[in-house]
Amino acid sequence: MNDLVFIKRGQAVCDSLQVAEKFGKLHKNVVRSIVNLLENKAIINELKNELVGNGLKNEPVKMFKESQYKDAKGEYRKMYLMNRDGFTLLAMGFTGQEALIWKLKYISAFNAMEQTLLQQQSPLWKDTRSYQKAIRNQETDVIKLFVQYAESQGSTHADQYYTRFSLLANTAAGIEDRNLATVQQLHLLSQIETIISACIADGMQRNEPYKAIFTACKARIGQFQGFLGSEHMFGSLKQ
Numbered sequence: 001m002n003d004l005v006f007i008k009r010g011q012a013v014c015d016s017l018q019v020a021e022k023f024g025k026l027h028k029n030v031v032r033s034i035v036n037l038l039e040n041k042a043i044i045n046e047l048k049n050e051l052v053g054n055g056l057k058n059e060p061v062k063m064f065k066e067s068q069y070k071d072a073k074g075e076y077r078k079m080y081l082m083n084r085d086g087f088t089l090l091a092m093g094f095t096g097q098e099a100l101i102w103k104l105k106y107i108s109a110f111n112a113m114e115q116t117l118l119q120q121q122s123p124l125w126k127d128t129r130s131y132q133k134a135i136r137n138q139e140t141d142v143i144k145l146f147v148q149y150a151e152s153q154g155s156t157h158a159d160q161y162y163t164r165f166s167l168l169a170n171t172a173a174g175i176e177d178r179n180l181a182t183v184q185q186l187h188l189l190s191q192i193e194t195i196i197s198a199c200i201a202d203g204m205q206r207n208e209p210y211k212a213i214f215t216a217c218k219a220r221i222g223q224f225q226g227f228l229g230s231e232h233m234f235g236s237l238k239q
Contacts, residue, residue: 004109007180012113014087014106016080017069022102023094027079030090034064034080037089063089084110116180128186132178135190139165142197150210161214169193172221195220
């Protein structure tokens with residue numbers, strides 16, 4: 001769901017290219033609809049009246065922002081980014097059962113992303129993210145030693161383990177973007193990265209093959225996930 005809406009300069013937005021794809025429209029027609037909305041004086045005046053009524057003196061809220069993308073030929077083409085209001089205004093012209101389904105999906109995606117933005121303003125989230133970054137830095141130091149360790153055993157692509165361990169931790173914590181993770185996910189990620197650091201250090205101390213160490217890390221995380229699942233199950237039984 002989060003692939004529908006993303007954060008751009010602190011605001012939840014979607015793009016016209018994907019909107020066209022999801023609603024089964026030609027992108028050029030969607031762009032034309034947006035341009036027509038931007039040139040609609042009635043809408044512009046309504047926005048001005050709303051701002052004046054709220055005591056604001058800024059220019060009308062920009063619901064659409066021109067951007068660009070690279071097509072299959074490698075050429076740059078125009079597209080638009082839009083916030084929730086812009087999407088709502090544009091989607092009013094999309095009708096049919098399938099269109100309704102996608103409208104609901106986009107609304108849910110905007111709700112989730114805006115909730116994430118709101119959560120990121122809380123001291124709890126900021127403190128948790130800072131703590132997780134500290135844990136990550138410690139893990140990175142351990143991985144650096146592991147890379148050197150793997151190279152000493154003949155690995156020619158040992159530096160890829162930075163990415164492999166990150167992907168392993170993110171996947172286990174259910175995270176795609178750490179900056180969009182919940183407090184609970186960040187706590188879980190910190191635990192997982194602590195486990196990885198300990199497992200790597202233990203394996204190197206035992207002089208185990210570097211590939212075996214990575215496999216052991218995956219197994220230990222799997223055991224940890226199993227423990228969490230059992231804990232959740234027993235917790236449910238106690239209620």
